[in-house]
Structure formats: C-alpha cells, structure tokens
C-alpha cells in the first residue's frame with residue numbers, strides 16, 4: 258500500500274497558532290527543530306540542563322529553561338534528548354508537568370514503541386521524525402528546502418493530534434520535501450533498520466572494507482581514502498538528486514558495467530540474509546533490550562569500539578586530508594564538546 262503523502266499546500270500550520278512548543282534537548286535534532294520552528298513563526302522555548310547545549314541555545318537567542326520549567330509552560334513538548342536518556346528525564350522532569358491537554362512529541366518512536374516511556378492517557382502523543390541528521394535538517398531549511406519526515410499519532414486525547422503533528426511537520430520544513438503518515442512501530446523499526454543496515458552500519462563497513470582492501474594490497478592510504486570515502490559524498494549527491502539512473506548518467510560506462518557486475522557480488526544473498534536477521538532482531542525487541550542493557554552497564558562496548566574506531570587508519574589519514582580542505586562544512590557530532598547544535 259502506498260504511503261499517504263502530504264506537502265506544504267496540503268497542510269495548515271494553524272493547529273500550532275497560539276501554542277508554545279518546548280524543544281527539550283538542543284543537540285543535533287534539537288537545535289534544528291527549535292530554529293526551523295522559530296523561523297516558521299512558532300513560539301519556541303528550549304528545555305535543557307546547564308552546560309554546552311544551554312549556552313548554545315542562549316547564544317542562538319532562545320529563552321532557555323530547565324526541562325521541568327520548559328514543559329510546565331508549553332502546550333507541545335518535543336523530546337529531543339538522546340533515546341537512552343529519555344526514560345529517566347521523562348520520569349523525573351517531564352511527566353510531573355505533563356498536564357491534561359498537552360501534547361508529547363518525539364522524533365523517533367523507540368521509547369514509546371518499546372514501552373520505556375508510558376505517557377498518561379489524557380495527553381496527545383505523536384512523532385515527527387525527520388529522515389535526516391539534525392544538522393542537515395537545519396542547513397537544508399536555511400537553503401529553502403526541507404528534509405522529509407514521517408509523522409504518527411500514538412494517542413489522540415484532544416482530537417486534534419494529527420493536525421498538530423502535521424502543523425509541526427510543516428514548521429520544521431518537512432512539507433517542502435514530503436511528509437508521510439506512519440505508525441510508531443513502522444517508524445521505529447524502519448529507522449533502526451536503515452541506520453544499522455544501510456545508512457550508518459552498512460555504509461561505514463563498506464567504506465572501511467574497501468579502504469582496507471586497497472591499503473592491504475599496497476596502495477597509498479590517501480588514494481584509498483579519496484576513492485572509498487571522500488568520493489562517496491559526490492556519488493551520493495547524484496543519487497539524492499536523480500536516483501540510480503541519474504548517478505549512472507554521470508559516471509563512465511566502464512564504471513556502470515562494474516556497478517552492474519561487481520555490486521551484486523559485494524552485496525549478495527548472504528548480505529541480504531544478514532539484513533533479514535538484523536530486521537528480525539529489531540522487530541522482536543532483541544536489539545532494543547541489548548541497547549538498554551549496554552546503557553545500564555555504562556556502555557562498555559560502545560566506548561571501547563568508539564575509541565578503536567578513532568584510530569582506524571582511514572580516520573587518521575582522513576583527518577589530515579580534510580584539514581587541507583577548509584571548504585568542507587564540518588559539524589562533528591560528539592567530538593568537540595557536548596553541544597552539538
């Protein structure tokens with residue numbers, strides 16, 4: 258069944274008129290939602306803890322409050338804290354101020370879908386999940402475009418949750434690209450699958466394997482870096498603009514023949530079998546359970562792999578090469594302090 262699509266002309270922002278939105282968290286998604294909504298004429302306050310994000314939101318001209326104070330004064334509360342922090346902050350600082358008639362919103366359905374956050378029945382609960390990193394949600398909006406988003410309603414206590422979710426989607430800029438109706442289940446499972454198998458996990462594994470294959474065969478790391486990582490952005494830009502056919506229009510026929518013949522050898526039936534396993538672990542809740550436990554143990558594996566990855570030869574050579582290309586816009590998530598806005 259095809260998705261129901263909405264675009265700016267189909268959406269009224271009126272459901273947000275006179276409403277105050279508290280954006281809780283001012284990181285990758287938080288700064289983008291807060292700034293795009295403000296530029297779209299919505300009244301926004303930011304709720305965050307003292308520290309880097311607080312300072313950044315203040316610098317960006319927002320009224321900044323503790324999470325509890327922001328929630329207390331808002332009609333719509335958009336929770337843009339890290340997924341793993343949400344249950345605790347929700348219990349301590351959001352739930353006590355979430356009075357009847359308010360709307361609780363998320364950019365990812367993880368905690369509601371996997372029952373880590375259980376909102377009271379007398380509030381609306383919806384998600385607006387941009388299909389892109391927060392820094393691009395802001396950059397593309399400023400350029401006059403938008404990043405597409407999914408929206409879903411989990412609870413409709415007020416009777417107008419869908420209108421508010423659509424209005425929010427428009428204000429964040431998604432209506433310029435595409436807004437699709439979904440469920441918390443579909444958003445959560447497809448988002449986790451996409452980031453693990455294709456967008457993040459699949460891509461970084463592919464890039465590293467290509468780089469390692471060339472370097473182990475005696476080729477220069479700089480050449481391998483440009484071939485396997487840097488140029489990927491330029492190829493992906495063509496995919497983004499024109500799909501597979503448009504990308505293939507710009508590459509040589511030699512490359513296209515290699516694409517047809519070698520691609521299916523790299524991503525083969527075994528790879529697809531593994532993708533199906535990854536999807537079923539997401540659907541069964543096994544992945545979510547593992548991630549919750551990893552956080553309860555203070556992330557031993559996460560930190561150790563993260564440290565190891567920073568020293569991969571691809572990263573070492575990449576840092577040196579990018580330093581010579583100041584034209585590349587850099588937004589280093591989590592590398593330069595904690596304020597990622």
Ligand SMILES: NC(=O)C1=CN([C@@H]2O[C@H](COP(=O)(O)OP(=O)(O)OC[C@H]3O[C@@H](n4cnc5c(N)ncnc54)[C@H](OP(=O)(O)O)[C@@H]3O)[C@@H](O)[C@H]2O)C=CC1
Nearest residue numbers: 282283284285286306308310337338339364365390391595
């Ligand atoms: N990253 C992305 O592009 C996408 C994220 N999402 C979803 O958006 C949500 C937010 O993710 P993301 O933007 O990556 O998060 P980030 O890690 O970038 O930002 C989190 C923010 O929450 C603040 N924060 C953390 N702990 C607390 C706390 N205890 N009390 C108050 N504030 C706190 C951080 O402030 P401080 O500086 O003080 O640490 C920071 O401002 C998640 O649900 C995620 O799945 C959805 C689509 C894409």
Ligand SMILES: CC[C@](O)(C(C)=O)C(=O)O
Nearest residue numbers: 388389390391448452456
């Ligand atoms: C692809 C990763 C993502 O799902 C996103 C930017 O959409 C995330 O959780 O950050």
Ligand SMILES: [Mg+2]
Nearest residue numbers: 388389448452
């Ligand atoms: Mg995503």
Ligand SMILES: [Mg+2]
Nearest residue numbers: 365448449452
């Ligand atoms: Mg995600």
